Amino acid sequence: MKKYILFVFALWISVAASGVETRRTRSTYELNRHEFALSGAFYPGRYAFGYDFDFIPRTYQHCGSINVSDIYLSASTYAKEKVTNSWTFSYSYNFSRIFALQAGVTYEGGWSECYRAEDDLLVSSISSQxxxxxxxxxFSWLNRKYVRMYSSIGAGMSVSLSSTHYVTDDNAVHERPDTYLSLQVTPVGISVGKQLYGFVEVGVGTIYLGGCFGIGYRF
Amino acid sequence: MRKYISILFVSAFSLLVSGCTMYSDKDSVGSASMDLARQMYANTVSPVLYVAELADFYEAYLEIWEDREASLLLAGEYFGDSTVQLYYQDVTVLLWGRISQTGVGHFYLAESGDMSATYSVTAEGDRKYRIECEQIGTEYYGSWKKLMTYALVLVSDSGILVDRLEIGYIDKDDNYVQVGCVEPLKSRRMKGHFSMPYSGLLDFKVSGGVSDAFSVRFQPKGLMEIQNN
Known part of the structure; x- marks a missing residue:
């Protein structure tokens, strides 16, 4: 964690320095309409808000009965969680220097795995993806040749790749993936570079919580 | 400058990829004996204490049942603010359970605990109660096969003393858990609040698919300590 904080600090300093330099050349700024970007976040939003493996049935006991085998099995196992960061690929269209619309797709996944204590053998696993x-x-509120600062708000729909629900109609029962409303608010984002650029965002939502880094290309 | 920024962002992505899997231990290896002791206490031992309080109250209530006000006052002394339904034939107290007359002297039937077991209670005089149970588990109430309980309990104004306690429990996989009272369990009167014994020693023996043997010592403030045999 400490190395990440140091890295963010170093990045911020470099961004600030490049901002000073670009003020001299603001008059030459030209808007590129299209952008592709790839970004990743350290703390995925669905994991932060959406799912929790604490309810893994490994240790669940029915109220009003005692299952001795389950108790001893539970005690001889341990659980680990594995969570991917959230990864987003996006395309943006700059309508003007101020306003742009972005369409993106984000993936995140998490696994809760149960291991046997005596030999670390994987006993069971559940996932949420x-x-x-x-x-x-x-909305870009600072536009320079190499530095842009912006705020954004997004809405979408998360589709679960691992859990389903059932819908019945007159003819049959159909299986559908679970879907959830997804929102992301980014109060501050900064991009540095011209055609090839990097960016850092600070935000909260179901895509990520905290911050994300990205790299993109304008043309 | 651009070169440095590119290097920084490549580094950032490397960090992201390297931190891609975040492992965290959510549950450490626990004590199965303690888990079993806690569950056995909650499901099979504590109902004995509840039933003893119910029986002690019922004996006193039957002497004054015609005086509704006095009966409610008495119920408050025993069960605090818990919801109480008072009838001559039976009394129901939220969380404690239900006790009813059988028509035979000081012999009652009581239901208590999450296992919804029925206990027969014999008031032997001087606030001493013999509590017995032999019940087959039903599918509705969960996956267990048999519960057998024999207990002698003394109730006083200051506390509850479980003088003798023998419990046999068979789960759905035919594991057999035997609980015996080595040192009497002493508990304060609950007066509407859940209370654990503050002293006493119970012996546990597990046989069947699982084999284990240990003792559990009750300590003040609801603490339970495992003592391996």
Missing amino acids: FLTPMLTAR
């Missing part, structure tokens, strides 16, 4: 298409409105 989500694909989230999202539309984001982005």
Whole structure:
């Protein structure tokens, strides 16, 4: 964690320095309409808000009965969680220097695995994985040749790749993936670079919580 | 400058990828003996204490049942603010359970605990109660096969003393848990609040698919300590 904080601090300093330099060349700024970007976040939003493996049935006991085998099995196992960061691929169209619309797809996944204590053998595993298409409105409130600062808000729908629910109609029962409303608010984002650029965002939502890093290309 | 920024962002992605899997231990290896002792206490031992309080109250209530006000006051002394339904034939107290007359002297039937077991209670005089149970588990109430309980309990104004306690429990996989009272369990009167014994020693023997043997010592403030045999 400490190395991440140091890294963010170093990044911020470099961004600030490049901002000073670009003020001299603001008049030459030209808007590129299209952008592709790839970003990743350290703390995935669905994991933060959406699912929790604490309810893994490994240690669940029925009220009003005692299952001795289950108790001893539970005590001889341990659980680990594995969570991917959330990864987003997006395309943005800059309508003007101020306003852009972004369409992105985000993936995040998490696994809760149960291991046998005596030999670390994997006994069981459950997973939660989500694909989230999202539309984001982005407002740039600082435009320089190499530095742009912006805020954005996005809404979309998370589709679960691992859990389903059942819908019945007159003819049959149909299986559908679980879906959830997804929102992301980014109060501050900063991009540095011209055609090839990097960006850092601070935000909260179901895509990520805290911050994310990204790299993109404008043309 | 651009070169440095590119290097920084490549580094950032490397960090993201390296931190891609976040492992965290959510549950450490627990004590199965303690888990079993806690569950056995909650499901099979504590109902004995509840039933003893119910029986002690019922004996006193039957002497004054015609005086509704005095009966409610008495119920408050025993069960605090818990919801109480008072009838001559039976009394129901939220969380404690239900006790009813059988028509035979000081012999009652009581239901208590999450296992919804029925206990027969014999008031032997001087606030001493013999509590017995032999019940087959039903599918509705969960996956267990048999519960057998024999207890002698003394109730006083200051506390409850479980002088003798023998419990046999068979779960759905035919594991057999035997609980015996080595040192009497002493508990304060609950007066509407859940209370654990503050002293006493119970012996546990597990046989069947699982084999284990241990003792549990009750200590003040609801603490239970495992003592391996």
